[in-house]
Amino acid sequence: MALKKTVKPLLYHAVVIVLSIIxxxxxxxxxxxxFKPSNTIFITAExxxxxxxxWENxxxxxxxxGGNTFGVFIKNSLVIVVLSTLGAVFSSALIAFGFARLQFFGKTFWFAMMMMLMMLPHDVVLIPQYIMFAKLEWLNSIKPIVVPNYFGVPFFIFLIIQFIRTIPQEMDEAATIDGxxxxxxxxxxxxxLVTPALATAAIFSFYWRWEDLLGPVLYLNKPSLYTVSMALKMFLDNETVSNWGAMFAMSAVSLLPVLAVFFAFQKYIVEGISTSGLK
Incomplete structure (x- = not known):
């Protein structure tokens, strides 16, 4: 029995360590x-x-x-990420509050529409959105990437709704009586009370916008507006020699904000998704 209690934790930690390394x-x-020469990266890949x-990479x-340092691309990405995240989190929280706590005509219909949008592939709406933004003369600006987030994100709405439903409605009634x-x-x-869910939505929004390539490629044409993902793609050239060393170096740099956000707010990821109840 004592041997079993000793071996089981050792096996568990060994498996976890191996999976972590992978x-x-x-x-x-x-x-x-x-840190390798660009022309030897794949030759010495093993x-x-x-x-x-x-270090020159x-x-x-x-x-x-294009006359822009990589710091410009990081700044552009941060501007888009911050504005998009603020809009997505606040608007989704407001819409979720309406679905979870308010009664209005067509509530079931609009909730069903929201769930359908959550399952709708993003590629389906790319062409209609592009035509609409072209008519609004928003092309070559960050508006097509940022503004749609201020109308709610279905996944975030659903997440926050589930969290709000765990809050006793007696609190609403008491607050209403108080005016x-x-x-x-x-x-x-x-x-x-829904801060963990908001933090979780903000983290996901940050990750999705930071790594987004399709949106910037569609709507941004000026090099001064390029994001990190677009800048990394420009290190690759199909006609000449690609600078893999510089691309990997800047890829490593671009991971720093992502890692910083994860380690700073990792507890909210589990706390926000786990909506089984409130103390």
Missing amino acids: MIYPVLWLVMSS SLIPSPWV YVIGWQGM CGKFRLFFRIILP
């Missing part, structure tokens, strides 16, 4: 490859340790292209 190896390979170490990569209107009830009572 999952983290591609990232480690990316970072190590960023060797993890660079020989020699090439980071210098060349940071110089950017709270609907908006004050939302801002003073509901919004503070």
